[in-house]
Amino acid sequence: MSLKDWGWTPFFSEQLIPWKNKSYLPARVIRGEKNYFRVWTEQGELTVRFSGKVRHKAAGRPDLPVVGDWVIVEPQPGQRGIIHALLKRKSSFARNLPGRRKGKGRERIEQQVIAANVDVVLIVSGLDRDFNLRRIERYLTLVGSSGAEAVVLLNKADLCSEPQRCKKQVEQIAGAVPVHSCCAHDAEQLLFLSTYLQPGRTLALLGSSGVGKSTILNSLLGEQRQKVAAVSTDGKGRHTTTHRELFLLPQGGILMDNPGMRELHLWGDKEDLAESFADVETLATACRFNDCSHKVEPGCAVQAAIEQGQLLPERLNSYHKLKEELENLQRRRQPVSRRGL
Template identity: 45%
Template sequence: MTTGNNTGDPGAAWPKATERLIELGWSDFFARHLQQLPSPALRAGRVIAQHRGALLIGSEFGDLRAEMTGRLVHEAGRSEALPAVGDWVAFSQVANGAAQIHAVLPRKSKFSRKVAGSTTDEQVVAANIDYAFIVSALTAELNMRRLERYLTVAWESGAQPVVVLAKADLREDAREVAREVGEIAVGAPVLVTSALSGEGFADLMPYLGSHSTVCLIGSSGVGKSSLVNRLLGEERQVVRQVRSDDRGRHTTAHRELFRLPQGALIIDTPGMRELQLWGDPTAARRAFADLEEAASGCRFTDCRHEAEPGCAVRDAVAAGLIEARRLDSFHRLHREMQFLEIKQDRRARSEEKRKHKVLARSLRRHYQQ
């Protein structure tokens, strides 16, 4: 972590507190929420690393190992309310120099996915991000449908998606591929880069302004760690060398926030084997803005673009203006999010029913005494 490690006297560090927190992305938004907490003695810190439940926070006192209070764990209830990398937290220091986290401050944005498996829990990958860099390698494994999935979740996060096509040195038609990606990444910039040659890195700079936070997301081996190393100007993230056509695969095993020389903050994440959707079903519409534009001509305002008469979207597909595969992808993602919403509603009703039963038993015991 590049935020420094000032482990001196906290009192001596206090005069630099404002500057240090600002370097970590502190703003009036978080300051207002910190002031609303009941204890004025709590300090603010940002989660800069998370590894198998262990947390590291950056603060005015340097980087501190941190653990959550039992009360926070109990009151949070679900995992999405617990600290994630990028979160701002309120903490107190304990005798051994570690920190105890008492509260997670409200988030401005969050990149979430559904946890793997049949449960409907949310996993917050990164919090309080300004840009979501969707990194994909310019190899034969580049998949447009996977990109549409990432874009759907990125738009839902509240951050601005940016598609970063890495390893441009591996193919001569990189610009043509970028044009094709641009046709599905409506509203998101598409940048071509090479960590090997430095190509395209100047195009990243407008998104890496001082104190802005960027999250790198993508599958394993697409070049996220190489991108981080190039931006840092040093080999901070380990890259495992593989066959020559892929050049290297990263070995990032945990989420971590780095401060770049120009002042931006960047969160590297482990490669995702799968990205299960999370969010409102309408989120798919933002990732398919071209379909939404065509839908304005549909006869019915609630047209599902399936078998309804007067569907302008299906007319656009028939005319070759929209790819049939893109419409199929929209339907698949929209149905997946609808199914998730149904499961969430069922779980919420079940949880509410359980709470009523617990309350009823408590009342019966009270009146029996």
């Protein structure tokens, strides 16, 4: 196995210049625990922690390593090592940290980078009780701001009486993002994923708990590596997966399994809606006023599209809601110094 199989590209090797004369190794973070990481290197897997210097230099949590990151590691005896630096990310997805802390009477917001260097995010949604177009819109906006490509995977097609109808509904809100439906228990139904899987390419499974993310991974691996558990009687997942982790697939490609997301507070700015709500924003170019809010103004092309049945009111509500959330975030965001590592 080579670094390339794990996603190493010139984008990262160009960053090695300052480290050239040291006996350090590039390594990919494949799993994060509370106080240490598992990384993959050309010499195999190591358990590593980051040096005090890395912690000290980090301007905040976003500058600390997460699963998917490439780091510079000094190997130590006993399959251990120390992380000396974090390489610049090609892509990262982040959310506004749920359960914001309050500092000195002022509400603080914090960016939580969930994962790094992902090429394609598979947004997984169940075609059972989990199915929710508004949640898919939220995921599409999150991925739109990450630098990764998005693909929607509607799983549990066997539990849905009209999977094609649901798929069409999703296609209507997904713009150019491809939408697939499948049953994860049947490996043949996952063959279409080979379009996205290539050696060195990193895919990540994202979605609520219980939608079948780990089941998809196990099917692709051809073995039960990740624990899966039935959803509870109220249709909710059980948060079976508790860690993010990267897996190398036998057919080539890397797949990240993630814990189910409880809350999905966006991190980004309102420009991120340009992709996930391209339909609304295109209509908006024909509004009479440049700063039209698409609520009450005369000559609003968006409202006109609703009246003519070309745009669903739920979709516009969703747009307003996410836009407000992003504007609020922009207002409250404190400039974080990006010192890098």
